[in-house]
Each structure stands twice: as structure tokens, then as C-alpha cells.
Amino acid sequence: MTNDTHDPALTSWVASAERPEADFPIQNLPFGVFRHPDRDEMPRVGVAIGDRILDVTAARQAELLGGTAARAAEACEAPSLNPLMALGREHWRALRAAVSRLLRSGSPQRDDLLLPMEAAQLLVPADIGDYSDFYASVHHATNVGGMFRPDNPLLPNYKHVPIGYHGRASSVVPSGTPVRRPRGQLKDPAADAPIFAPARLLDYELEVGAFVGPGNPLGRPIPIGEAEDHIFGLCLVNDWSARDIQTWEYQPLGPFLAKSFATTVSPWVVTLEALAPFRSPAYARPAGDPAPLPYLESARDREHGGFDLTLEVWIRTRAMREGGKPPVRLTRGAFAGMYWTLAQMLTHHASNGCNLRPGDLIASGTVSGETKDSRGSMLELTWRGAEPIELPGGETRKFLQDGDEVIMRGACERPGARRIGFGECRGEVLPAL
Amino acid sequence: MTNDTHDPALTSWVASAERPEADFPIQNLPFGVFRHPDRDEMPRVGVAIGDRILDVTAARQAELLGGTAARAAEACEAPSLNPLMALGREHWRALRAAVSRLLRSGSPQRDDLLLPMEAAQLLVPADIGDYSDFYASVHHATNVGGMFRPDNPLLPNYKHVPIGYHGRASSVVPSGTPVRRPRGQLKDPAADAPIFAPARLLDYELEVGAFVGPGNPLGRPIPIGEAEDHIFGLCLVNDWSARDIQTWEYQPLGPFLAKSFATTVSPWVVTLEALAPFRSPAYARPAGDPAPLPYLESARDREHGGFDLTLEVWIRTRAMREGGKPPVRLTRGAFAGMYWTLAQMLTHHASNGCNLRPGDLIASGTVSGETKDSRGSMLELTWRGAEPIELPGGETRKFLQDGDEVIMRGACERPGARRIGFGECRGEVLPAL
Numbered sequence: 123m124t125n126d127t128h129d130p131a132l133t134s135w136v137a138s139a140e141r142p143e144a145d146f147p148i149q150n151l152p153f154g155v156f157r158h159p160d161r162d163e164m165p166r167v168g169v170a171i172g173d174r175i176l177d178v179t180a181a182r183q184a185e186l187l188g189g190t191a192a193r194a195a196e197a198c199e200a201p202s203l204n205p206l207m208a209l210g211r212e213h214w215r216a217l218r219a220a221v222s223r224l225l226r227s228g229s230p231q232r233d234d235l236l237l238p239m240e241a242a243q244l245l246v247p248a249d250i251g252d253y254s255d256f257y258a259s260v261h262h263a264t265n266v267g268g269m270f271r272p273d274n275p276l277l278p279n280y281k282h283v284p285i286g287y288h289g290r291a292s293s294v295v296p297s298g299t300p301v302r303r304p305r306g307q308l309k310d311p312a313a314d315a316p317i318f319a320p321a322r323l324l325d326y327e328l329e330v331g332a333f334v335g336p337g338n339p340l341g342r343p344i345p346i347g348e349a350e351d352h353i354f355g356l357c358l359v360n361d362w363s364a365r366d367i368q369t370w371e372y373q374p375l376g377p378f379l380a381k382s383f384a385t386t387v388s389p390w391v392v393t394l395e396a397l398a399p400f401r402s403p404a405y406a407r408p409a410g411d412p413a414p415l416p417y418l419e420s421a422r423d424r425e426h427g428g429f430d431l432t433l434e435v436w437i438r439t440r441a442m443r444e445g446g447k448p449p450v451r452l453t454r455g456a457f458a459g460m461y462w463t464l465a466q467m468l469t470h471h472a473s474n475g476c477n478l479r480p481g482d483l484i485a486s487g488t489v490s491g492e493t494k495d496s497r498g499s500m501l502e503l504t505w506r507g508a509e510p511i512e513l514p515g516g517e518t519r520k521f522l523q524d525g526d527e528v529i530m531r532g533a534c535e536r537p538g539a540r541r542i543g544f545g546e547c548r549g550e551v552l553p554a555l
Numbered sequence: 556m557t558n559d560t561h562d563p564a565l566t567s568w569v570a571s572a573e574r575p576e577a578d579f580p581i582q583n584l585p586f587g588v589f590r591h592p593d594r595d596e597m598p599r600v601g602v603a604i605g606d607r608i609l610d611v612t613a614a615r616q617a618e619l620l621g622g623t624a625a626r627a628a629e630a631c632e633a634p635s636l637n638p639l640m641a642l643g644r645e646h647w648r649a650l651r652a653a654v655s656r657l658l659r660s661g662s663p664q665r666d667d668l669l670l671p672m673e674a675a676q677l678l679v680p681a682d683i684g685d686y687s688d689f690y691a692s693v694h695h696a697t698n699v700g701g702m703f704r705p706d707n708p709l710l711p712n713y714k715h716v717p718i719g720y721h722g723r724a725s726s727v728v729p730s731g732t733p734v735r736r737p738r739g740q741l742k743d744p745a746a747d748a749p750i751f752a753p754a755r756l757l758d759y760e761l762e763v764g765a766f767v768g769p770g771n772p773l774g775r776p777i778p779i780g781e782a783e784d785h786i787f788g789l790c791l792v793n794d795w796s797a798r799d800i801q802t803w804e805y806q807p808l809g810p811f812l813a814k815s816f817a818t819t820v821s822p823w824v825v826t827l828e829a830l831a832p833f834r835s836p837a838y839a840r841p842a843g844d845p846a847p848l849p850y851l852e853s854a855r856d857r858e859h860g861g862f863d864l865t866l867e868v869w870i871r872t873r874a875m876r877e878g879g880k881p882p883v884r885l886t887r888g889a890f891a892g893m894y895w896t897l898a899q900m901l902t903h904h905a906s907n908g909c910n911l912r913p914g915d916l917i918a919s920g921t922v923s924g925e926t927k928d929s930r931g932s933m934l935e936l937t938w939r940g941a942e943p944i945e946l947p948g949g950e951t952r953k954f955l956q957d958g959d960e961v962i963m964r965g966a967c968e969r970p971g972a973r974r975i976g977f978g979e980c981r982g983e984v985l986p987a988l
Contacts, residue, residue, distance in 0.1 A: 287808035288721035304907035375720035376809020474737035
């Protein structure tokens, strides 16, 4: 699956892409949508390289892209990645290869096609028709279930069904957007009735999102063997959650206002093509676990359905910021430990004939590992507040406080490959209105 | 609130609008989106009158609309109602009044602006960004809860929280679209493991949908007193449901694939303006029920938050169709019996800062009354199959069979007002692939 765009020896004439810690070396080339903050123009599609953005439309207009790549670049003349996502793998691959050639050392240095990333406003990369959120970490499901049902943490359907639910598309925001603490109905277990007040148990959830490429017609499922043809690429997702709203509202129809106030996505979509060198086997089910039903089972997915992707959550409180202190890491976990693969989630989603559309966002659910330091939510890290986190400077946290900034990061590393990163998924908590 | 467009003495020069049983007399004037089946052109906005559609763009181009009405008609030059919905009540009212003048008896007869409804393809009237589904009938919640928990049918949150969940926007289809029986994971209670097979317990749910007009910015709730300014109008909704998929999948995150295979909407959106003569008090909570929390409470909503809207479900099986037999009615219920008003649902939805957008669809949940003949789903009518329905010709039904056509209708009637209807929300069950 790898080709020369993955060669770890490749370098770019963009100097910042050659820093060892760069998330966006020439082996990555993720897609995003940006706007010049000082120009009132339509958002444009770009490719991240080092600390720069390649303006795809500018490259096409300079006639630097030909054939299939040029046709793919035409689809980039849109305020979202949806038209490019709809085209499919052949077009994505051709455009990626052409951009790789354009940016590699030895090619003419075209700084006129670049702009500094820090000068651009990065947007939600797709017009998300539907956002669905899964629950694919068995460790997360076991942790959360264990808080409510210590004797029976995992429900009987978990190992058969890739559990998911519909999320809210309108409130998906790009990294950097502040998140207002929601108000909602909260009910103290000892009280007779709920009150309407700012949520007290505000939390993040560390997730990975997959953007859908070509969709499927209504009524026609997607076989597991074809599922990855329908995935354009991945991003980071913070599924902000108000645990107290959730506890009171979620029976019997699931989370609603506990989640719909905001969901943050990282702005750069790392393509499956870029992730090819980092594929790993799917989660190995413990002996005794049921095999997936045949519609969720493929040898290829079992062998390659995972990703060697390390995810982190960092926090920087207001006091830390004001004291000039850097963020501290709360969590470091592996996406490879998910019980269900992205292909299984997507195939399950369409198994009833539900139509997926280009730009739909499918999130993994909270990525939690077996160990405490790999738990992907504060609910799990503090065990519902019973074990507060101690932060530098003497602060503690059971849940998020106003002014806290949550920063998620992800990166793929493997011997023989150049490290690639996802950039950041960042948001600061604002006080309730 | 009523004005001369509601005058029951008003008549139209469109003869079919004057039939006593007409759903679309000149007092109604619902908006929809249609396409000429024999022309490959962009869908257009129209207004239903009798068995005809008024082409709003044609009326504007003929310079028959002026001022605010003309500006509203400009927003109708779109393949969806979203731009018109975004404009707000002043524009809707002006356009409605202008169309009323155009179509009333005595005005010049302009058949060139009309086309026969039966010749047009009627589409989903809005580009639905998000579809949310509530659970606002206490009778439905009690019936369904009682099947699972006979001693404790209603959960403790029900009378405090307008319970809702996110639905699937992509699979909302217009009336007349056949609905494919979904496959899914089904687990017999006696079996160790689920199977993947066509759903056996396929059902409809009779609901009312509200299309959102102007939205709210993310982070800014909508006060209850302003909620109706954000509602453009209503339609009928069939929230098709696979009960066996639902039973197995819905814990802990709610319904997902049990619902997302299809949701049918009626194509004509009856505006709140047209419904003004049919407003009624909100459901009178039984003594002892908790009062709504203050954010859900307004005197005006308590006095006028309901609608005198009668809803019906009809069925026509394949055998009935082949035998030339007409549909039979299964249910007749009143929307006025809902525990929560549409304003309460909308305000609750935005109470955490969730942004609603023009064209969003908010459905009421199954409309069931206290009596058996007003239950809005087959699950409730047959009490989960225990009391099969007997149909003419000797057929019985516990749930829907392939070839069954489900037809929903709704109408408002009141002394001193001209009856207005919603048209039909219709769909036939196709066998699983």
C-alpha cells in the first residue's frame, strides 16, 4: 500500500517541514479548509506542510497540477472538502502524489503558493451532513459502565454491536473555538426535582473522527471489504460532555443536550493514504469473546484494520497560563486498542441501508486504554471525581473548570517511517452565560 | 393573530381548492419544493392550492409580488425552503398575504403560474442540517415503558425533561418514497447470540415535525417567549422503526440503526401563520405533576401552545391493493394531547447553547392518546404483537409486512374556520435486499 510519497528519506523545500517534531512533513500532507483572516473571501482548500499551507487552488491556477490531480484540484474550489471527498481514492491519491512532487526538495521553490498557517483561520474541514459517534473502546465502556453497575459493567450487546448514536452536526467547531459551559437540567440524587443551572461536571472525551468519502445510496449497505474506500481520512475529536446533564437526561433515548453544545475537531484531515505505513492488526479479542458477525468480519480488516496512532490529552488551566506555565499531559493512549475498527463502525452504520454522504463525520467514541494514564476522559481519570487530578502549582481537578484549555494531540511513529502528526484539537472553557 | 388570509369566506379561483374535503384551500397555502418530472431543472419552491402548485418564482418573474413579498420570493429561488425559512416571520407573512391575494376569487385567473400537483415530484422541503426527535406524548412513553417495566412505566425524568435524541438527517425522504425493510442485529431473548437478518418487527410512528426558521448562534439559548419565532411550520413525519433492532441496540446510547434506515415527511409545510386559527391551550398537566422549570414556562405558551390538529394512520396491504380495496384507518388521535409543546421542545433543545439552523427538523415523537384507537404506532396498537389487528379480507397484523403501505394524514377543523389539511405522508414497505 505504501508508495514513494511515504519514503522516509523524502524531504521538502519548506524548511519548517524538516524539523524533527513537525506534525506535517512531506510524508503527511493532510487536507483542510482555511480562510485568510484579512481577506473577505470564500474559504479555500489547502494542504499542510510544516508551518505553511499550500493553497491548492493557487497551485492549480499556476498549472502545476495535471490529469487526475488537476481534476481533483478543481473539486477543491469549494468552501469545504466535500466535493473532493466525493471523488474517491484514485483522485485523492493523484492529488496527493502531485502535491508531494511539488513540495519535495529539488522541485522549484514556490513560496507564492504558500501562506503561514498561523495567519490563516482554519475551519471545520467538511460540511458535515450527519455526525455519528461510536463507543468503540471496551475499556471506556467498561470504566463508565462500572461506575453505574459495578457488578455488570459491560452490557450484553457490547461485544456484538458497534454501539453508536447520532450526534449533533451544527455544533461541530474547529480547534481553537472557545466552548461555553452549558446550562441544563441537573438533579442531585438526594433532591426531589432537578434545577436548571450551569453544568458542574464538564468533561472532554478524546476521540478519533473519520470523514466519509464517497457515500452509499439509501437502502444499499457497504460490505466490510469496501468500507475503507468510503473513508477519506482522520482527525481528532473532542466530544465535550456535561456528565450531570447526561446522567439525568439519557434514559431512555441516549445523550442529547449533554453533548450537543459543542464538539471540537482538529482542522487537518490526515488521509488514509498518509496513514498507510502505520496500519496495524485490529484489536485482538480476548479468548472467549464472541467473533464478530460475518457482516463485520474480513481477514484484511483483522490484519490491517488498526492504526499505530498515539493520542494525548493536555490541560492548561487559567492559573497555569497566567503563571506562564506550559500545559501538562493528562493522558497518553493508543488508538490500536479499540474493540471495533473504523471499517466495522462504518459497515455497521450502513448495514440497515442508512445512507452515508461525503463529509459525514464518524467518531470513534472515547479512546481509553487499560491503564489509568490512558483514560480518555476526566470522568474516568478521576473516577467520577473520587480521585482528583493534581496539577502543578497545587491545583486539583475533578472536572473541567472555567478557563481550562484542553489540547488533544495525535501522532503516528514507527521504525522505518517518518513520524506524522495530526496537529492539535484545542478549546478553552468559557463561563456559562 | 388571525388576519384576512384566514377568513373562512375567502374563496379561490382555483376550483379544486373549493372542494369541501380539500386539504389546501386558500386559507392554508403551505410551502413545498417540487421538480417537474419531465424537465431536468433545479427544484423550485411552490405553494399548494387545491390540486395545483403555484410556482413562486413564476409569480415573481411575472412581477405579481412586490415589496417584502418580492424579497421573500427571491429567497424561494433555491432548491430548498432554507433561505425563506431563514428570513423570519415578517417575510413569511408578507409572501403568504401576497399569494393569498393572487389566488383569491376576483383576482385575475393566472393558470400559467400553476401546475398540476400530480405531475410534479414533491421533495423533502428543506435541506435538513440536523433532525431531532422528541418523545413528547406521555401516553406513548407510558405505553412503551409499560411493556418493558410494567410496575414503573414512566421514568423519573419524563415530567421534567422534554426527552429527545438526535436522528439521522440523510435518510429523511419525501412522502411516496418506498422504504426498504432493514437488516440488522436481532437477538431472541432465548438465544445466546444475535443474528443478522431482516427486521421482523417493522413499525411506523405517527409524528408531527416542525421546521426551524431563523436559527440561534452557538452558545445562545432561545427563551421560551421567542421559541415560536423560530418555527416556520409543521409537517407529518413517519419515524419508521425496527423494534427488534431497537431492543437489542439501544442500551446505553439510544436508538440508532432501528430508526436511521428511513424517515418519511409530508412534502407541504403548513405555516404557523396558517395554523393560527387552530391554536389551543397546552396539555393540562394532571394535578400533582411537577410544573415545568421556569425556562420552559410561559403564560402565552400555556394558553396557546397547542394545536387542534387531528392525526390519522391508514394502512393498505398488498392484498387490499390487489383486491381494489381502499385503505383502512388504524388510528385517529389528537396532537393537542402532547405533554410538551413545540415551543418547549425547541427552547429545551437550545437551552444548552446548541445552535439550531434554518431547515432543521424537530419531530414530536409518536403521537398517542389515552385510548387504544389513538395509539400512534403498531407496537402500541397490538401491544407488542399480543393483540393483532384484524384487517378487512381476513388479514391480521402484529407488525408491518412487505407490501404494506402506511398513510398518515392530518387536518385542523374548528367552528368558524375553514378546515385545512396536511396532505399525506405515505410509504410502502419493500422486502429486504
